[in-house]
Structures are given as C-alpha cells and as structure tokens.
Amino acid sequence: MTPKQGQRRKQTAKKRAMEPIHIRNAEPSDYKPIISVLNDWWGGRNMRDMLPKLFFVHFRQTSFVAEASDRIVGFINGFVSQTYPGQAYIHFIGVHPEFRSQHVGRSLYEHFFSVVTSLDCKVVRCVTLPTNKHSVGFHLRMGFEVEPTETNVDGLCVARDYDGIGEDRVLFRKQL
Numbered sequence: 001m002t003p004k005q006g007q008r009r010k011q012t013a014k015k016r017a018m019e020p021i022h023i024r025n026a027e028p029s030d031y032k033p034i035i036s037v038l039n040d041w042w043g044g045r046n047m048r049d050m051l052p053k054l055f056f057v058h059f060r061q062t063s064f065v066a067e068a069s070d071r072i073v074g075f076i077n078g079f080v081s082q083t084y085p086g087q088a089y090i091h092f093i094g095v096h097p098e099f100r101s102q103h104v105g106r107s108l109y110e111h112f113f114s115v116v117t118s119l120d121c122k123v124v125r126c127v128t129l130p131t132n133k134h135s136v137g138f139h140l141r142m143g144f145e146v147e148p149t150e151t152n153v154d155g156l157c158v159a160r161d162y163d164g165i166g167e168d169r170v171l172f173r174k175q176l
Contacts, residue, residue, distance in 0.1 A: 066095075124174045
C-alpha cells in the first residue's frame with residue numbers, strides 16, 4: 001500500500017466512524033449479501049461453512065444486522081437454548097473490516113444481551129478458537145469469563161476436542 005492509499009483509507013475510516021449504525025433483526029434476504037463477503041471480512045479464511053442460512057430463517061428474533069448508509073457492516077447470529085431456556089448462545093458475529101474499532105461488534109453484542117434478557121435469559125455462552133487472540137480479548141472486554149477446563153494452553157483454559165478431534169475451543173460464559 002502506498003502512503004497515499006494509506007491516507008485515503010484512514011480518511012475513509014474516519015468518515016465511516018461518523019456514520020450512524022442501525023441494528024435490526026436479520027432477515028432471510030440478508031444471507032446472500034453476508035455470505036458473499038464473509039470470507040473477505042475474515043481475511044480470506046473460509047468461514048462460509050460455519051454460517052448456515054437457517055440462522056437467518058429460524059433464529060431471526062435473536063439474530064441481528066448492523067447497517068450504515070443502507071449497507072450491511074456487521075451481523076450477529078444467536079439463539080435461546082431449548083435445553084437450557086435461561087441461557088442464550090452466540091453462534092457467529094462478523095464486522096466489516098472498515099468498521100472495526102467503531103464499536104459495531106460491541107453494539108451488536110449489547111443488543112443481543114438486551115433482547116435475550118427480555119426473553120428471561122440470565123446467561124450467554126459462546127466459543128472461540130484458542131488461537132484467535134482478538135476474539136478472546138474482545139470477549140473478556142465484553143465481560144465474559146472463560147469457563148474452567150482441565151487443559152491450560154498458554155495460560156488459557158481450553159476445552160480439548162470440543163468440536164471434534166483436534167478442534168479445541170475456549171468456552172465463554174457471561175452472567176446477565
């Protein structure tokens with residue numbers, strides 16, 4: 001990136017910071033625009049397989065989209081547990097790279113907390129990869145606690161093979 005491109009990018013980010021963010025319930029029609037940019041938002045990593053359309057169809061009450069200037073700049077998908085009705089689970093969140101550090105993720109989480117609290121949930125749970133230090137830090141800043149496990153990796157409690165063999169996860173819990 002040239003210095004001129006870097007300066008334009010900073011100016012664009014500063015301009016976007018002033019754009020008001022609107023949060024609304026997710027709709028089935030949001031799936032295609034989100035899934036088409038998801039891997040780009042994640043730096044080319046294949047994340048599409050982790051986000052089925054069913055969240056935009058069956059969990060609209062607890063799934064939300066953040067918009068700025070009539071375009072999607074973030075989303076969160078979650079649900080109230082059928083097994084543990086007083087608990088909610090956040091499955092996936094994504095924020096457009098140009099809108100990171102603009103509190104879009106925080107706003108989506110806080111909106112989710114507010115809605116699930118009104119649905120009598122007292123606890124929110126979610127998981128992330130132990131290698132995703134940004135996600136771990138974000139969840140800790142949002143008031144989540146790492147659930148204790150028997151395995152400690154680099155000072156972090158990790159649930160070994162949580163999502164299959166070799167698929168370790170950090171389990172988070174937040175009391176509402």
